Amino acid sequence: MNGILTTRGLRQVVTIVVWPMAALFTVGCEVTTSSSNDESAVETAVPTEQVDLSAMERDERFAVDAVDAFWRKHFPETFDKAYQPPQVAGGYVGTDGPACAGDASVPYNAFYCQPGDFIAWDENLMASGYSQIGDAWVYLIIAHEWGHAIQARLNSDQVSVQAELQADCLAGAALQGAAQDGNLTIEPGDSEELAQTLTAVADDYPWTDVSDHGDAEQRISAFNTGASGGITACIT
Ligand SMILES: [Zn+2]
Numbered sequence: 291m292n293g294i295l296t297t298r299g300l301r302q303v304v305t306i307v308v309w310p311m312a313a314l315f316t317v318g319c320e321v322t323t324s325s326s327n328d329e330s331a332v333e334t335a336v337p338t339e340q341v342d343l344s345a346m347e348r349d350e351r352f353a354v355d356a357v358d359a360f361w362r363k364h365f366p367e368t369f370d371k372a373y374q375p376p377q378v379a380g381g382y383v384g385t386d387g388p389a390c391a392g393d394a395s396v397p398y399n400a401f402y403c404q405p406g407d408f409i410a411w412d413e414n415l416m417a418s419g420y421s422q423i424g425d426a427w428v429y430l431i432i433a434h435e436w437g438h439a440i441q442a443r444l445n446s447d448q449v450s451v452q453a454e455l456q457a458d459c460l461a462g463a464a465l466q467g468a469a470q471d472g473n474l475t476i477e478p479g480d481s482e483e484l485a486q487t488l489t490a491v492a493d494d495y496p497w498t499d500v501s502d503h504g505d506a507e508q509r510i511s512a513f514n515t516g517a518s519g520g521i522t523a524c525i526t
Pocket of ligand 1: 434435438454457
C-alpha cells in the first residue's frame with residue numbers, strides 16, 4: 291500500500307479480497323496471548339537496524355493519515371455524531387512506551403489504550419512484519435488498533451462481543467474505503483500480505499478462546515466483510 295503523496299499511478303481501485311494463506315505462512319512467528327486490550331504479538335525479533343526505518347516510518351505516517359481521513363469523513367455520516375480521533379502515541383521500543391492505566395508498555399505489541407484514548411506500537415513489532423511480510427503489515431496493525439478506538443466511540447450495543455474480529459472488520463472497511471476515497475493505493479501483493487498479517491496475529495491456538503478472538507480464517511473473513519461491505523457490515 292502506499293500513501294497518495296508518492297504514488298500517482300492510475301490504478302483502478304479494486305476490492306481487497308484476502309484469501310486464507312495459513313499453510314504458506316512459514317516465517318516462524320510465534321503468537322502470544324495477551325491481556326485485555328493488548329494485541330497479539332509476533333515474537334520473532336528483527337532488529338530495527340535491518341529494515342529501512344525511514345521507509346517504514348513513512349508508511350506508518352501514511353497509514354495514520356489514511357485511516358484517520360477515512361474515519362473523519364465516514365464516522366459522522368455513519369453514526370450521526372462527531373468524530374474525535376484517538377491520539378497516536380506512535381512507536382516505542384520495549385517497555386519505554388506510554389503506560390496505559392499504570393501498566394507499562396509490552397514489548398512486541400501494538401495496542402489501543404481506552405483510558406488514555408491512544409494507540410501505540412512497538413517499532414520492533416512493526417519492523418518484524420515489515421521486513422518479513424511487507425508494508426501492508428503496518429497498515430493493518432494501525433487500522434486494526436484504530437478499529438478498537440472506533441469501538442470505544444460506539445454505543446455498547448454496536449460493539450461486537452467478538453471485539454477482535456470486529457476490529458479486523460473495521461480495518462478492512464477503513465483500508466478499502468481509504469483506497470476508494472483516493473487516499474491509499476492498493477499495490478500488487480497487498481492482499482497476500484494482509485492475509486499473512488492476519489494469520490500471524492491470529493489466536494489460532496487451542497488454549498485461546500476462539501469465541502472472542504478468532505482463528506486466522508475468521509480474521510480474514512472479518513477483514514473481507516469490512517472491505518466489501520463497509521462500516522455498517524461490521525456493526526452488530
Ligand atoms: Zn485487537
